[in-house]
Amino acid sequence: MESMSVQAGPPPKKTEHPEKGRLQSRSRFVTRLNVMAQVILLFVALVGINTIIYFYWYPERFDLTRSNYYQLSDKTKTLLKSLKKPVEIIVFFQPHAQDGSASKIYPQIERLLNQYKYVQPQYLHIEYVDPDRDLLRSSQLAEKYQVQTANVVVFVSGDRNKFVSSTDLVDYDRSNPFAEEPRISGFKGEQQFTSAIQNVIEGKPMKVYFIQGHGERDPDDYEKKGASTLAQYLRRDNLIVERISLLEKPEIPVDSDLMVIDGPSQPYQAFELKLLEDFFKRQGRALIMLDPETTIGLEDLLKKYGVSIGDNLVISKVEMLGQEMYNSTAFGTLFAKHPIVEKLEGKTLSFYFARTVEALEDKTLGYKVTELVKTPEGFWAEKALARKMRYEFNPDAGDKAGPVSLAVAVEPKTVSNVDTEGTRIVVTGTSMFLENDKINAANMDFFLNCANWLLKRPQLIGISAKRPQEFILGxxxxxxxxxxxxxxxxxxxxxxxxxxxxxxxxxx
Amino acid sequence: MSNVWIIFKRELMSFFFSPIAYIVLVGILLVNGISCVILIQFMNDQPTDVSVFTIFFNSFFSWLALIVMTPLITMKLFAEEKKVGTYESLMTTPLKNGEYVISKFLAGFVFYIILWAPTAVYFILVSMFSATPLDQAPVYGGFIGLLLIGLLAVSMGCLGSSMTTNQIVAAVITFALFGGLLLVGFLPYAIGGKLREAFQYFSMIYHMEELVQGILDWRRVIFYISGTLFFLFLTYKIVESRQWKA
The missing domain is CATH 1.20.5 (Single alpha-helices involved in coiled-coils or other helix-helix interfaces)
Structure with a gap:
């Protein structure tokens, strides 16, 4: 019995241990819970921070390259920041295609659009669809946007859309006939994408008329001397390009946003000049390109706007293989401070067979005339146009020493009571520099800058093709x-x- | 702070007395050296649109070096002390758990940098010999990428090492964590649609691709720092648990 009672009443030490153990175990459980809660809390906080960053924080990225290769132009940034409604971008591309340029330019497209997204994260929505892998989405998009072929980027805003195909995105260098495939010499992604966004967000498309009937270049002429390349670039910029003959229908349409007079060789009739003068008076915009050795009657009208058209030819003397030769391609290297040419600094414009176009020193006029581009000093304006074996600079004969002006821009002076406020005219001393076979990247930039300035669309000025980066070890x-x-x-x-x-x- | 410095110094020096560190160093130098020489040979003859360094940093060999070296250098950080019992004696000193974790992490990270630093010699040589001045952006970007990935990888290694007394198990845990994240990094290249962008946010391969092109994105920096903080916090909690578990 005694022993039983001893067994029944457990010793005091033994009763303390389970209690302590229970407490310890409970305390450990609570601590464990506490630790788990801390870990979960930190995890949630970090995921939360990263989620907010993922959706809303798009800081400016550092471009470590020496040439700032990945920087977007100011124009693109301005346009993107000004977006007020969503723009969907669907990259319908085959990044893994074995042949063609699509797989080569795909990384550049992705990189560029990423840059866009960082400037405008709110309204820009980019979707990448690989037609080889994402068949369902591909067929949906093909049906919705009538996409016929792969390797296009579709820009959509509201009910407007614009396609940019892979062929529009690159320039090729085909100078090496032995190369298996031509080398990509320029990536035009930014130019094309910015234009496309501009295209889909703009309201009514603007109209550009090319005047015909006096030997002017035809925007639908695809031959070497034609102006189809200009027209193609204008159309790509959401502009409607049409031809017009004032001789057939003597009126300038009211929907004309820009008139282009591209190298006429025959004189304009008096009534045509009157129509043009009236057009200018009602805030008209015009790009006028006049070649040497022509007199078309516009010269006097342009004087009223402070522009002097020279009756001359801009040339320079060059020595080649010990022989003296004359260069009739005037190089435009000196640029004025003006929106049209400010981004062209460092480039050279080639004005084939040009005459001078200068600003008149007449302060009574209500217009500001800017000499946009001038030749270097080595050029002069030769008054004697007859073909000769030798030319010499002769100021007594009316020759003008370089630098000479090759193009001017006319705009109203910033005076509030000028009745023609809004008129803008650009005049160049040649038209050949924009012919299909002569146009180059710098000349095209100049032309597009002129068109955008005249149309008051400054956001598209100054985006040129980007040369691919080239690394040579050697x-x-x-x-x-x-x-x-x-x-x-x-x-x-x-x-x-x-x-x-x-x-x-x-x-x- | 002085505690951190003492432990950091001791830990860093211990790497230099460990044969495994030299084996890792020789391995890395061989793998990277072969990779670099092959790339230079291949890209030497004609102009290319990508730099040799752009490919080098995001090549299979570089990732191989990363995924193998990180577990090897971090496996002993905590596991060894746990096994031999020196950790218990450290607990009797005024050293705080946080200081202990930070100093170990810093030692691992600095040793990681030391292992990668000799690869700079390749770029110095190529820049010296190259016919045209080379844009160094891919090199800067590549090393920034290595540093960011190193932060995350070493913190994963700390976690792996703190979870066990067995160094091999620690290395396997780190390998699995790092390898898992690396594999997720391939998803943006395999899928399209909206998820693609989300996976790009986690993709180390994609981040490195951006960096070696010369683009530095602050969002990536935040991602790596927050990942590092998370794994270090887990490590800290595991180290701390020894006190309340005992």
């Missing part, structure tokens, strides 16, 4: 050998020796 065999010996031999071997020395010393 190491000789000895240098290659040195790198090989250092990289595969000296460096790993030195590390091994060091390790062995440490191991050996420690062992001792």
């Amino acid at each position: 190491l000789n065999s000895r240098q290659l050998m040195t790198i090989g010996i250092v990289a595969i031999g000296v460096m790993p071997f030195s590390a091994a020796i060091l390790g062995f020395a440490v191991w050996f010393r420690r062992r001792k």
